[in-house]
Amino acid sequence: MYKKKVVVGMSGGVDSSVAAYLLKEQGYDVIGVTMQIWQDDKDGKNSDAGCCGLSAVEDARRVADKLDIPYYVMNFKDEFKNKVIDYFIDEYMKGRTPNPCIVCNRYIKWENLLDKSLNIGCDYIATGHYARVSLLPNGRYALKVSKSALKDQTYALYKLTQKQLSRTLMPVGGYEKEQIRQIARQINLRTANKPDSQEICFVSDKNYAAFIEENTGIKPEEGSFVDASGKVLGKHRGISRYTIGQRKGLGIALGYPVFVKEIRADSNEVVLGTDFDVYSNSLTADSVNWMSIEGLKEGESLRAKAKIRYSHKGEYCTVKADIDGKISVSFDSPVRAVTPGQAVVFYDEEGYVIGGASILNSGTERKVKAV
Numbered sequence: 423m424y425k426k427k428v429v430v431g432m433s434g435g436v437d438s439s440v441a442a443y444l445l446k447e448q449g450y451d452v453i454g455v456t457m458q459i460w461q462d463d464k465d466g467k468n469s470d471a472g473c474c475g476l477s478a479v480e481d482a483r484r485v486a487d488k489l490d491i492p493y494y495v496m497n498f499k500d501e502f503k504n505k506v507i508d509y510f511i512d513e514y515m516k517g518r519t520p521n522p523c524i525v526c527n528r529y530i531k532w533e534n535l536l537d538k539s540l541n542i543g544c545d546y547i548a549t550g551h552y553a554r555v556s557l558l559p560n561g562r563y564a565l566k567v568s569k570s571a572l573k574d575q576t577y578a579l580y581k582l583t584q585k586q587l588s589r590t591l592m593p594v595g596g597y598e599k600e601q602i603r604q605i606a607r608q609i610n611l612r613t614a615n616k617p618d619s620q621e622i623c624f625v626s627d628k629n630y631a632a633f634i635e636e637n638t639g640i641k642p643e644e645g646s647f648v649d650a651s652g653k654v655l656g657k658h659r660g661i662s663r664y665t666i667g668q669r670k671g672l673g674i675a676l677g678y679p680v681f682v683k684e685i686r687a688d689s690n691e692v693v694l695g696t697d698f699d700v701y702s703n704s705l706t707a708d709s710v711n712w713m714s715i716e717g718l719k720e721g722e723s724l725r726a727k728a729k730i731r732y733s734h735k736g737e738y739c740t741v742k743a744d745i746d747g748k749i750s751v752s753f754d755s756p757v758r759a760v761t762p763g764q765a766v767v768f769y770d771e772e773g774y775v776i777g778g779a780s781i782l783n784s785g786t787e788r789k790v791k792a793v
């Protein structure tokens with residue numbers, strides 16, 4: 423009998439290890455692949471960095487051996503550099519805060535790995551992401567939030583296309599994280615107790631300004647901290663060191679707490695304000711990817727719950743289609759730190775991803791802050 427073939431992206435962590443195991447149990451012909459996407463090995467100092475360093479490959483290989491599945495390491499470093507690193511640096515230089523995982527998911531994990539997998543005769547690719555793939559009655563594929571209340575990764579996957587989703591399996595999305603660890607322990611996988619991967623896999627110390635300097639040779643340029651009226655409050659150390667809503671590490675004392683309200687790349691200014699000032703009622707976004715619906719016509723609107731960052735609990739809103747493929751979002755209650763460059767992702771009442779977009783700006787008018 424023909425067994426459907428699936429390539430499982432193995433990062434050397436517990437989730438993808440168990441994903442491979444579950445699919446094998448379900449009767450798939452499973453092939454494990456680790457993508458080498460970034461290794462800062464110019465001087466060898468970081469050869470174990472990120473999700474695809476030497477120990478990650480070793481862990482994935484040993485798990486594949488144990489599960490008795492073929493295993494390969496594939497080199498996607500050029501693709502990753504061109505699509506993810508360049509975008510990451512470019513966004514920071516524009517005063518925006520990028521989300522490289524979203525871009526990596528869409529273009530590296532799916533576009534490159536899926537295409538390669540289909541070319542070698544596979545039917546699907548699978549990952550250890552906490553999300554569920556569903557085919558809806560309207561004929562569209564959509565992601566649904568994971569079963570685990572503790573971990574849901576749909577936010578970082580909103581950019582996947584219909585074709586990509588139709589070829590995707592995410593077997594751990596139907597489990598709690600602890601259940602996945604238990605399965606790993608039961609079958610004695612060496613990855614059972616490995617901690618979750620860090621936020622951005624290619625920058626180990628969260629020092630994005632240093633990363634940009636190392637990779638471009640461009641030093642962060644000092645500029646002015648200003649208030650909303652343009653009054654200079656002090657000196658900042660380069661816009662790539664800041665993000666909206668940030669309080670820590672500003673290096674300025676005004677006698678009251680101040681937060682980053684806006685980053686102006688053109689004038690190299692960082693606008694500071696009070697906590698109240700970083701709340702907004704609305705935002706505009708572009709580069710929309712619709713998932714559970716085909717789309718909105720200009721002027722049409724819909725109700726949704728929106729997440730404006732990975733860790734946001736979500737806020738109800740009305741989404742309206744504007745001209746030029748942009749959308750505007752009005753929140754029922756003000757949200758904190760709308761951040762250009764991050765994604766806004768919309769969910770329906772059942773937890774299906776309606777779609778998402780890249781945030782351009784927060785709105786200016788503000789209602790009274792929610793308490």
Ligand SMILES: Nc1ncnc2c1ncn2[C@@H]1O[C@H](COP(=O)(O)OP(=O)(O)OP(=O)(O)O)[C@@H](O)[C@H]1O
Pocket residue numbers: 430431432433434435436437438439455456457458459473474531548549550551617618619
């Ligand atoms: N370098 C890689 N090669 C192949 N697949 C990868 C790689 N990095 C991530 N993935 C896939 O993407 C999924 C989500 O990656 P993420 O970095 O969020 O890891 P995670 O949630 O800690 O999962 P894991 O426990 O499997 O590392 C992984 O489960 C894996 O299937």
